[in-house]
Amino acid sequence: MSTGAAMANVVLEVKGASKRFGGVQALSDVGITIHAGQVYGLIGPNGAGKTTFFNVITGLYTPDSGSFVLGGKPYKPSAVHEVAKAGIARTFQNIRLFPEMTALENVMVGRHVRSGSGVVGAILRTKGFVAEELGIAKMAQELLDYVGIGKYSDYKARTLSYGDQRRLEVARALATEPKLIALDEPAAGMNATEKVVLRELIDRIRKDGRTILLIEHDVKLVMGLCDRVTVLDYGKQIAEGSPYDVQRDQKVIEAYLGVGHKAH
Amino acid sequence: MKNKLVVFLLAGVALLVLPLVAQYAGNFWVRIIDFALLYVLLAMGLNIVVGFAGLLDLGYIAFYAVGAYVFGLLASPHLAETFPAIKALFPGGLHTPIWVAIPLGAAIAGLAGALLGAPTLKLRGDYLAIVTLGFGEIIRVFLNNLDAPVNITNGPKGLLQIDSLRIPLVGIDLGKTGSLFGFPLSSVTKYYYLFLLIVVVSVIICYRLERSRIGRAWMAIREDEVAAKAMGINTRNLKLLAFGMGATFGGVSGVLFATFQGFVSPESFALQESVMVVAMVVLGGIGHIPGVILGAILLAGLPEVLRWISGELDLQMLTGGRLDAAILRQLLIALAMIAIMLARPRGLWPSPEHGKAAPAPAA
Numbered sequence: 001m002s003t004g005a006a007m008a009n010v011v012l013e014v015k016g017a018s019k020r021f022g023g024v025q026a027l028s029d030v031g032i033t034i035h036a037g038q039v040y041g042l043i044g045p046n047g048a049g050k051t052t053f054f055n056v057i058t059g060l061y062t063p064d065s066g067s068f069v070l071g072g073k074p075y076k077p078s079a080v081h082e083v084a085k086a087g088i089a090r091t092f093q094n095i096r097l098f099p100e101m102t103a104l105e106n107v108m109v110g111r112h113v114r115s116g117s118g119v120v121g122a123i124l125r126t127k128g129f130v131a132e133e134l135g136i137a138k139m140a141q142e143l144l145d146y147v148g149i150g151k152y153s154d155y156k157a158r159t160l161s162y163g164d165q166r167r168l169e170v171a172r173a174l175a176t177e178p179k180l181i182a183l184d185e186p187a188a189g190m191n192a193t194e195k196v197v198l199r200e201l202i203d204r205i206r207k208d209g210r211t212i213l214l215i216e217h218d219v220k221l222v223m224g225l226c227d228r229v230t231v232l233d234y235g236k237q238i239a240e241g242s243p244y245d246v247q248r249d250q251k252v253i254e255a256y257l258g259v260g261h262k263a264h
Numbered sequence: 265m266k267n268k269l270v271v272f273l274l275a276g277v278a279l280l281v282l283p284l285v286a287q288y289a290g291n292f293w294v295r296i297i298d299f300a301l302l303y304v305l306l307a308m309g310l311n312i313v314v315g316f317a318g319l320l321d322l323g324y325i326a327f328y329a330v331g332a333y334v335f336g337l338l339a340s341p342h343l344a345e346t347f348p349a350i351k352a353l354f355p356g357g358l359h360t361p362i363w364v365a366i367p368l369g370a371a372i373a374g375l376a377g378a379l380l381g382a383p384t385l386k387l388r389g390d391y392l393a394i395v396t397l398g399f400g401e402i403i404r405v406f407l408n409n410l411d412a413p414v415n416i417t418n419g420p421k422g423l424l425q426i427d428s429l430r431i432p433l434v435g436i437d438l439g440k441t442g443s444l445f446g447f448p449l450s451s452v453t454k455y456y457y458l459f460l461l462i463v464v465v466s467v468i469i470c471y472r473l474e475r476s477r478i479g480r481a482w483m484a485i486r487e488d489e490v491a492a493k494a495m496g497i498n499t500r501n502l503k504l505l506a507f508g509m510g511a512t513f514g515g516v517s518g519v520l521f522a523t524f525q526g527f528v529s530p531e532s533f534a535l536q537e538s539v540m541v542v543a544m545v546v547l548g549g550i551g552h553i554p555g556v557i558l559g560a561i562l563l564a565g566l567p568e569v570l571r572w573i574s575g576e577l578d579l580q581m582l583t584g585g586r587l588d589a590a591i592l593r594q595l596l597i598a599l600a601m602i603a604i605m606l607a608r609p610r611g612l613w614p615s616p617e618h619g620k621a622a623p624a625p626a627a
Contacts, residue, residue, distance in 0.1 A: 084495060090494050098484050105480060108480055111477075112496060122472050133477070
């Protein structure tokens, strides 16, 4: 494979990302490279800096240093909405939907950044506006069907069950046509059955050619799903590789279980 | 579908006939209805800011004031009398036609809305309410004191002799009694039809905005600002747009108020008015256009109806002067508001629960 093809294949490349909060170095010199079609896992014990890293690449926190390239183009993660426009869509650890809007409307909001009609079009109901609205509604319904909650399109988001809310969040993120979809602990608070369904969904999204960054506590889920994994501990990257290798890495075992345990 | 059309037609006919009936009972009733329509316009504008975008604005009346003073200054003798230069330019005095004044008032108010909104972008909830409250007062204080060193607003004395609404080309003067097929049309009735037209247009604009990409983005900001940003919504621009659009309605309402009243002074734009408009929106059903209209009509009309009733009963005489009609009226309104909010916390006519509760997932 030539270098050019390899470069084109890279969806997200982060180098030397650091972030300090007062006296705490939350992230120091973390770098990852995610290739198209991969499910990339980010794991680590509590307080390792997973969410900080996530918030840095999605623009919620401004990094102290680091270079960020998305789909071959450098981007500055300084404003959340700009990052979304550039092509990273995220879900939240503690689900953040628009509770009083219907499921369909929630997904339609996701199309905001890929559509353009303004106030004048809306007031005059121009042809372009009507066509765009119909297109948005159609695509939103398709996405709801895709994640398996199409029949709830008319229900307010807050009335959906926990698992369905997660799926709605995924549908909303997909609506932005992201280059990278970033899931922040999607399995948090889910029971075993819901986890199986979630896993199937993530698998399906990957098979449809999308690239996924997955932050997860549930090591079993990560190991089963991910192509590559990075492990963080105290803001430092302690391991990077295939799930198989990472699981046998002495530093990772120490970080999770404490010094004295050996790989077997 | 057919039923809906019939309802619309009946409502339309009723609205057209209403002032003609009210005229018989006395022009003063038509005047009350006219004011109610102005309040509907204000409440619709505030609903964009508070109901759609979820930004609690307690200084909204400032934009009403801006609209009113734009027309007041541009269509009264005040500026020409104070500034010889203007007198020289317009020897006949300033008489800005209404079709210039309405867009101009709307534009200036909209601009003021966006400007006053800009410093508040990072604020939410209670903090936002306090800052907007301050801004609202600042505008009123300015109007009250801009009579020295250069007399621009004429201070607390206000602006007098503002033009009534005239369309000279077709010989219409809304300030005078006219007739239609030999049927007398009082000045207030003619204003009624103009106000009604503008309110109907505004309702259509609000309704269409609500069901659009922009409206959805506003609601997303109201529901969860962080999530809205993560969906790529530029919350700064959309909040400014909400402030600006809302203020535009206030500006138009202000222009109409000035021409209708023929006189404006800072007194009309006190905090009390801002609070009333917020109450109309909340009491009617925040974010729901029919509810907001209902709230505005009720809160604008009820005090006048109570005033009339206490006058008819001659309350003061009945109670030997112990009960004053004005005080009793305020007390009753306050009690009504408390009762409504206790019984219907989401407003008199809230937005329907179009999302039914999801059925329990099959175990």
